[in-house]
Amino acid sequence: IVAHHPLLAGDVGVDRELSDIVARISGLPDPAEKRLLVEDALARLEESEAGAIAAEQAVAEARAAESAARPPLQDARAELARIETEARTLAKILNATSGGDLFPSVLEQISVERGYETALGAALGEDLDVPLDRSAPVHWGESTVxxxxxxxxxxxxxxxxxxxxxxxxxxxxxxxxxxxxxxGRRLQALLAPGQRLVSRDGALWRWDGLTAGADAPTAAALRLAQKNRLAELDAEAVQATRVVREAEEALARAEQAMRQA
Incomplete structure (x- = not known):
């Protein structure tokens, strides 16, 4: 009866154990004892099959977790690469326009809040290219408020x-x-000599009546915007690197679970 039960197929170790039990059953004269041994054999078989099913489920879950951990890591690495590429490009542009000057312009020592780059470029114009070095033919001298x-x-x-x-x-x-x-035009009439007004989009109103409409951003304004963007990219790179590390750790944990499943 036991040897032909449908649950007995598949596990060699269990089959061998059941064969021993069948041999023992055959030598028992008491039907009640035979029944107890059969029930014990079936219980062991069911326990073995339950363990196999649980193991297969654990492997499937570990494999799914590993697969799910890969796309976030790929996305994080791609975002970090994009940030680093943009930062390298901006750094090259900034270095190309500032490197090699005997008298570096004051612009290199200026930072401005984001959104005001064009206003500053309109307000100072080419004066942003003037150096601070007193040995330069044209330079900025001390002029305190x-x-x-x-x-x-x-x-x-x-x-x-x-x-x-x-x-x-x-x-x-x-x-x-x-x-x-x-x-701008209304307030221009209230300006004292030497004063000027600018808008964030680059329009200019001077105390003596000179007025300049907003035009394309000056080279200095573009450079200031690039400097601001480079600073932002530095901060973004730190965050993106953190995300990559977390994704790598998540994948490593998933791979470890896969090996142990």
Whole structure:
């Protein structure tokens, strides 16, 4: 009866054990004892099959987890590569336009809040290319803010509030206001000698009546924007590297689970 039970196929070790049990059953005169041995054999077989099913399920789950861990790692590596490529390109551009100058321009020592690059370029124009080095034929000298300097029209913030620059530019920046384009002409009439207004898109209104509409960003404005973008990419690269490391660790755990399944 036991030898032909459908659950007995597949496991050689279990078959051998059952064969021994069958031999023992054949030598037993008591049908009750035979029945107990048969039930024990079937229980062992079911336990063995349950273990095999659980093992197969564990392998399948580990394989699925490993497969699921690969795409996030690929995506993270691709994003990091994109960031690094853009950063290298910008760095080459910035190095190409600044390297080799005997007198580096003051622009190299300026940083500006994102979105104000064009305004700064319009306000200072070619003066951003002037160096600080006193030995240069043309250079920025010391010019600190004075107590008697005129103040900008009420409600106008100075360009100095969004620009970090050497002290030589402090007075120039303090006397330049940032306004909405629609307010420029009205506020121009309130400017004191030496003052000017700029909009974020690059329009200019000067105290003496000179007015310049917003045009394409100056080379200096583009360079400032590139410097800002490069700084952003540095921060993005740190985060992207962290994501890659986490994805690598997740895949390593999945592979370890696969080996142990």
């Amino acid at each position: 004075q107590p008697g300097d005129a103040v900008l029209p009420e409600g106008v913030k100075s360009l100095a509030s969004v620009v970090h620059a050497p002290s030589q530019l402090a007075r120039r920046l303090a006397q330049t206001g940032v306004v909405e384009a629609a307010d």
